[in-house]
Amino acid sequence: QVQLVESGGGVVQPGRSLRLSCAASGFTFNSYGMHWVRQAPGKGLEWVGVLSHDGINKYYADSVKGRFTISRDNSKNTLYLQMNTLRAEDTAVYYCAKDSTSGPIGGDLDCWGQGILVTVSS
Amino acid sequence: QSALTQPASVSGSPGQSITISCTGTSSDVGSYKLVSWYQQHPGKAPKLMISDVSKRPSGVSNRFSGSKSGNTASLTISGLQAEDEADYYCYSYAGSSTWVFGGGTKLTVL
Numbered sequence: 001q002v003q004l005v006e007s008g009g010g011v012v013q014p015g016r017s018l019r020l021s022c023a024a025s026g027f028t029f030n031s032y033g034m035h036w037v038r039q040a041p042g043k044g045l046e047w048v049g050v051l052s053h054d055g056i057n058k059y060y061a062d063s064v065k066g067r068f069t070i071s072r073d074n075s076k077n078t079l080y081l082q083m084n085t086l087r088a089e090d091t092a093v094y095y096c097a098k099d100s101t102s103g104p105i106g107g108d109l110d111c112w113g114q115g116i117l118v119t120v121s122s
Numbered sequence: 123q124s125a126l127t128q129p130a131s132v133s134g135s136p137g138q139s140i141t142i143s144c145t146g147t148s149s150d151v152g153s154y155k156l157v158s159w160y161q162q163h164p165g166k167a168p169k170l171m172i173s174d175v176s177k178r179p180s181g182v183s184n185r186f187s188g189s190k191s192g193n194t195a196s197l198t199i200s201g202l203q204a205e206d207e208a209d210y211y212c213y214s215y216a217g218s219s220t221w222v223f224g225g226g227t228k229l230t231v232l
Contacts, residue, residue: 044226045168045211050219059219062123095167107221108158110179112167
């Protein structure tokens with residue numbers, strides 16, 4: 001079955017960097033775009049960004065543009081989120097999610113990881 | 123990329139129907155048939171319930187339905203059941219390969 005497992009979260013000081021990983025299994029990883037979505041404690045969902053199946057096209061929410069970078073290693077079936085210049089407001093559970101459409105990014109998220117908590121605090 | 127507007131909470135009794143609205147703008151909800159809905163139980167990952175305004179993914183109960191009129195999309199749940207109690211989020215394409223969520227609605231089954 002499709003499975004997504006995030007790792008790499010933890011506590012980090014403001015201004016520092018952190019990289020999250022998302023290990024995928026159960027589907028042809030290199031055929032699907034992949035998204036990151038976050039949820040601040042007690043708050044709603046926020047779309048963070050998406051990377052196309054081939055790793056070429058990347059799009060981000062304004063709130064993270066210029067600070068976060070999504071990448072993937074299709075040989076390892078793994079998605080990454082590099083987070084730089086972290087702020088307190090980046091504190092959230094971060095989910096990776098699989099796009100529902102094979103090939104071009106469709107946008108719907110049909111499979112989600114369990115989420116990983118990132119806390120930005122001094 | 124402003125969040126779509128949803129009511130903070132709705133409630134209904136078992137067996138009743140409820141509707142959750144999701145209001146956007148002509149730049150997102152109003153321009154595309156790319157609105158979906160997600161259900162999230164406490165401490166769990168979200169689950170896709172409706173895609174492309176009104177399509178139900180395989181395995182989703184036909185008690186869930188979606189629609190759209192102008193800048194407002196809606197999710198209707200008929201025959202409310204206790205297990206439907208959860209948070210619900212709308213999600214829309216917002217142009218330029220970006221997407222936006224609604225603020226979320228907490229559904230309470232009385």
